Amino acid sequence: MTALRLREVTAGYGKRPAVRDVTATVDGGGWFAIVGPNGAGKSTLLKAIAGLVGFQGSIAVHDREFSALSRRQRARELGYAPQDPLLPTGLTVTDYVLLGRTPHLGTLARESRADLSIVDDTLGRLDLRGLAARRLGTLSGGELQRAVLARVLAQRTRLLLLDEPTTGLDIGHAQALLDRLDRLRREDGTTVVTTLHDLTFAAQYADTLLLLDDGEVVASGPPGEVLTAERLRRHYAADVEILTTATGHPVVAPVRGQSAADPR
């Protein structure tokens, strides 16, 4: 099944769209990473898919035209975690994660035992049970990041849109978080769409990369095809070598002192 279909999506804020004519298909259960240099339009594209930025073109989620759905229906179809969410610092981790159940609550808006059980299960999956009673304002950056992911996972949607989910995480925590997402994908068939700055991580986890530059798609396909030294020089002004892990995944290795942006 197709989880997400974008047809000629153009989106932005003012007269000049930040994203232009993006066409892409994401298979159910896949991992699709949107990559590109700063300001390329990655976050804008995710926001358009999440219904937070106006767009032209067509966005279909699980074969339903997204603009035809109500806010509540959208929140049941996809979970979105922004890069810098506004966090209610006084809320406990449990109460914050419970917010993820809002689209599923009945008319009386009271959480059921099933909702609480989902929250507890999600806290367990993200090793957050020990922090359940802590207020968000007292957490470290990495702990907060996990709490944000927990809120989205508690929404229990088949499609996740995550904007830079590893920002501020050390390499071990970043890997653990991406591994958890990967397990979710394999066990529950969840579809994952992320923006990721770390191209080596993107190549490890995603099956498809979409490379944006200046709002336009400049390459898409399997990581091994998209990530070439030539492309990274052209679109990131970066001097890199592409190495390969024992498992055959590309590794993007910067080469010292040879930045293409350096006037020399």
Ligand SMILES: Nc1ncnc2c1ncn2[C@@H]1O[C@H](COP(=O)(O)OP(=O)(O)OP(=O)(O)O)[C@@H](O)[C@H]1O
């Ligand atoms: N709210 C806004 N109003 C006006 N312009 C915006 C707004 N948000 C982003 N932009 C502009 O849209 C363009 C794309 O920004 P976007 O945040 O989508 O890029 P990005 O690829 O996610 O960048 P980064 O890697 O730096 O996070 C940029 O030129 C940015 O300045």
